Amino acid sequence: MRRWQDWYTTLLTIAVVLAVVGQPVASLLGDLAHQADPRRVGSGLALVAVAYAGYLALVRMAGPVVLGAADASWRLLSPLPRRTVLGRTARALLVVSVLGGLVLGVALVSVLGAPDLLPLRLTAALVVGLGAGLGGMALGVLGQALPTWDTRLQALIAVTLAAAVLLAVSGSGPGRTLTALPAGLTGALACCAAAVAAFLVRRAWTALDRVPARAILAASARSGRVAQATVTLDPGALTWAVEDNHWRGRALRSRRWPVSGAWTLAWQEARRITRRPVRLAVLAGATALPTLAVNAGLPQVAAALVIAGALIASVSVTSGARRDGDNPALLRMLAVGSRAALAVRALPPALLGACWLGAALWLSGAGAWWSLFGPACGPVLAVGALRMARRRPIDNSMPVIDTPGGAIPTGPLLWALTGVDLALLGCVPAFLALAVRPADPLPLLAAQMVTGLVLLGGYVMFSGRRPA
Structure with a gap:
């Protein structure tokens, strides 16, 4: 049986919530x-x-x-x-x-x-x-x-x-x-x-x-x-739980793979994503969301959907890169170096991210030239996806920044920005082209291609022997 203190606390909470949200809701x-x-x-x-x-x-x-x-x-x-x-x-x-x-x-x-x-x-x-x-x-x-x-x-x-x-x-x-x-x-x-x-x-x-x-x-x-991942501020545990729950108890056919050596790592990602057709269908259907947001008069939402959708498409084929950091047994069995493995691991996210972004830009009615920015941004998306897949767990011992809006823990903030930072910086030429809409987009398209290749090459060269 509830005591009067419980009823008082409940009613006071409801009154405070109504006082806080009453005016915004009335305006809405x-x-x-x-x-x-x-x-x-x-x-x-x-x-x-x-x-x-x-x-x-x-x-x-x-x-x-x-x-x-x-x-x-x-x-x-x-x-x-x-x-x-x-x-x-x-x-x-x-x-x-x-x-x-x-x-x-x-x-x-x-x-x-x-x-x-x-x-x-x-x-x-x-x-x-x-x-x-x-x-x-x-x-x-x-x-x-x-x-x-x-x-x-x-x-x-x-x-x-x-x-x-x-x-x-x-x-x-x-x-x-x-x-x-x-x-x-x-x-x-x-x-x-x-x-x-x-x-x-x-x-x-x-x-x-x-x-x-x-x-x-x-x-x-x-x-x-x-709940455990939320309390401990470890969102990476959720991806492991979802992945293990999907493959647990599934009987898979065994057959000889058509490739060998380092290319096996890329084929592994391709086989994994093709065995999940629902995920591919959702990604394909999501290419129309930016267009819907633009037609609904929400250009800011459309821009956020383009960035988030391209990164999500690239991250969806980085399961092998995540596992390499915890268990490098597959790399040792294949006798593949870390740099070569990272370069091959970059192919699936680059291709899928490029296809998703190109399709989203083409459906938005931007034109064929503008849809080429999808393949041009593919290497940058691969770098961001690999950096997100190989990032360390959240360091909760990092300091907390006090701001007028409240305390901001730097550990979760840096974890969330890892990978997204390079993806946003590397796609600056594409953002400029889509924002300015020049008459001749070829210079910015070439700049985006060069930026992507340089960023991918540098990431493979300097991050091949250490986690992100």
């Missing part, structure tokens, strides 16, 4: 009363659909039903009712889904606009967002309990991504249709979303008793590794 809601541009509605809805697909993927990846180490070890396998054991987890999932649904609803009304009847349209959008958030979380719980529901959740993720693609390529057609919907029809859609969400939540609450203990234990182990 006041800015929603505008007529949306139909040309940008399709791209905006595509971004919302991609965000919702990411939310569903995170729900499925997280479990979502998890327990702490003590509860998973003792209470889960005890004769206690399963709903009693999972009650706190269910409340946490409810809070997360409600917050995610509210964000989704605000994003919907900001994209569609509310030129009239703002309270009604805002309420309808929030109800739709809450229905999507609660329904997605309920589908995750049902998928954890029954394989058939997990298949349906995967199908919903695929359908959401397909809808995002259709919205992106359809231009202003959906914008004119959706912005012209009457308020009554919007309310009816909100009621349908609420009814579907209530049905799914009811089914999920009933299915809590049937969630297998092994599924909860596996999800709890994953969440425990995430």
Whole structure:
């Protein structure tokens, strides 16, 4: 039973949060009363659909039903009712889904606009967002309990991504249709979303008793590794956990490789990425995100997506470089020197990063000449990806910088900037070309190619015998 001190603390926390975020939220809601541009509605809805697909993927990846180490070890396998054991987890999932649904609803009304009847349209959008958030979380719980529901959740993720693609390529057609919907029809859609969400939540609450203990234990182990990496400020442990969890228990075919020597290292990365077609499909679809951001009137977001997407594409094929630092047994078995190994390891991230960046620039409508900056930036992206893959763990003993905005720990800051620093500095000619848009981009293109090759050669020469 909760004491009065607990209620006082809870109510005081809610009051402080409302006092802090009340004015910004009121200003945000006041800015929603505008007529949306139909040309940008399709791209905006595509971004919302991609965000919702990411939310569903995170729900499925997280479990979502998890327990702490003590509860998973003792209470889960005890004769206690399963709903009693999972009650706190269910409340946490409810809070997360409600917050995610509210964000989704605000994003919907900001994209569609509310030129009239703002309270009604805002309420309808929030109800739709809450229905999507609660329904997605309920589908995750049902998928954890029954394989058939997990298949349906995967199908919903695929359908959401397909809808995002259709919205992106359809231009202003959906914008004119959706912005012209009457308020009554919007309310009816909100009621349908609420009814579907209530049905799914009811089914999920009933299915809590049937969630297998092994599924909860596996999800709890994953969440425990995430929590440990967060507390110890070691994000690198997350990549190891994801990689080991993917390959654990998989039976792989053995056949003779078509290459030998140092080239085996590049072939290893190629085989690893081709055995994960979903990751390749996600990277291919992500090339359209910068274009969607530009069409939605968010050029700063588009620039950030270009930089982050190119680096993520390059880093996705550096698993071997990460393992070489911890266990150089493969290099010794192949009798490959460290510099030669690093040079060969740079080929997959350079090629994949160049292809991703070139495709993103070409889809943005910049033209064929501008898409050549993708291959020109490939060596720089490889340097940044290898430097990120070979960086040491976070040094938490480094000093803390006191600033007017608060204390900044230099250890995590330097860890986060390792690799990104060289990638940004090496792509300065490309940034200048895309910002200035000169009539003749060939000089800056040549400068970018020379900068990339020099940076890659210097990195291989001076970093071949020591970790980054």
